[in-house]
Amino acid sequence: DIQMTQSPSSLSASVGDRVTITCRASQDISNYLAWFQQKPGKAPKSLIYAVSKLQNGVPSKFSGSGSGTYFTLTINSLQAEDLGTYYCQQYSTYPYTFGQGTKLEIK
Amino acid sequence: QVQLVESGGGVVQPGRSLRLSCAASGFIFKNYAMYWVRQAPGKGLEWVSVIWYDGSDEYYGDAVKGRFAISRDNSKNILYLQMDSLRGDDTAIYYCGRSRTATSTVIEYWGQGTLVTVSS
Numbered sequence: 001d002i003q004m005t006q007s008p009s010s011l012s013a014s015v016g017d018r019v020t021i022t023c024r025a026s027q028d029i030s031n032y033l034a035w036f037q038q039k040p041g042k043a044p045k046s047l048i049y050a051v052s053k054l055q056n057g058v059p060s061k062f063s064g065s066g067s068g069t070y071f072t073l074t075i076n077s078l079q080a081e082d083l084g085t086y087y088c089q090q091y092s093t094y095p096y097t098f099g100q101g102t103k104l105e106i107k
Numbered sequence: 108q109v110q111l112v113e114s115g116g117g118v119v120q121p122g123r124s125l126r127l128s129c130a131a132s133g134f135i136f137k138n139y140a141m142y143w144v145r146q147a148p149g150k151g152l153e154w155v156s157v158i159w160y161d162g163s164d165e166y167y168g169d170a171v172k173g174r175f176a177i178s179r180d181n182s183k184n185i186l187y188l189q190m191d192s193l194r195g196d197d198t199a200i201y202y203c204g205r206s207r208t209a210t211s212t213v214i215e216y217w218g219q220g221t222l223v224t225v226s227s
Contacts, residue, residue, distance in 0.1 A: 089154070091213050
């Protein structure tokens, strides 16, 4: 199975900051990489697919980049409502797999 | 708008079975692949299963392969997950999800989840 490793596991940032989360795949997954946001006590929400394409309704403050085995999610102009846990997922090869998550806290 | 509503969760003894349902509305159900993803208490997301739009193919995560079975009824717009030989580590919130397009296999929409607790 393809292993997805996110870093950091947690981070704390201030309103207005720009934050970057990284996701590494254990093998080449081309551009089959998605990002999800999960706020406390809520279902996940889809943010990005195909590395950098925003899902409908997702604000442009979220952006993704990368290819192959290394990927990043960047959140610009951090707001309080951006707190939660962010997950990457590969959908290149079954079984699809998620990263362990990055918990984002607002200072 | 797209709605996915899971049901069927509850408390079940180890070794027993349970069937989850996901009622879909707001889109043409038969045109999309559908998923199950779970989340154990305090843990991350775990991909469980996917079924093709027409039910012709399905895949499972390693932890559930051989014990769980995904299916769908395109005439009723319902997705199912039959869970057999349940174990304590199957305790989780189970979410259903819909693919982004008819030919894409990435999840776009999620339901609110249903909690399954496996305990004696």
